[in-house]
Amino acid sequence: MGAHMKTTIEIPTPVLEEAKRIAKREGVTLRVLVEEGLRAVVSERSRRKPFKLKDASVRGRGVEKGVTEGDWATIRDLIYEGRGA
Known part of the structure; x- marks a missing residue:
């Protein structure tokens, strides 16, 4: 079986x-x-x-003109544009 070591753990x-x-x-x-x-x-x-996460990236040229990267409010508005309230 080999050598043994003592240790303390919280259970x-x-x-x-x-x-x-x-x-x-x-x-x-x-x-x-x-x-x-x-x-x-x-x-x-x-x-x-x-x-290993599957590569699901898409080809493109970055964010749309007029949209600042990280401007999540504008990005959200563009995503949902024409889809209800």
Whole structure:
């Protein structure tokens, strides 16, 4: 199994109480239950591929003439122009 290290962590009381109940019901120590949970999370997350956002940019020539970049009120008005109130 290898070397062990001691550490201190804060666990919300309801989570700890439920973990203790599960450990008792399964006849294992809290340490075993916590280690099992950590191993499962570490294993699952290490297999995950990093999220990559699809490039959804469009070709264009920047903002419309007369619109200042960052002028969200004007941009909003142009987007909703002719679409109701």
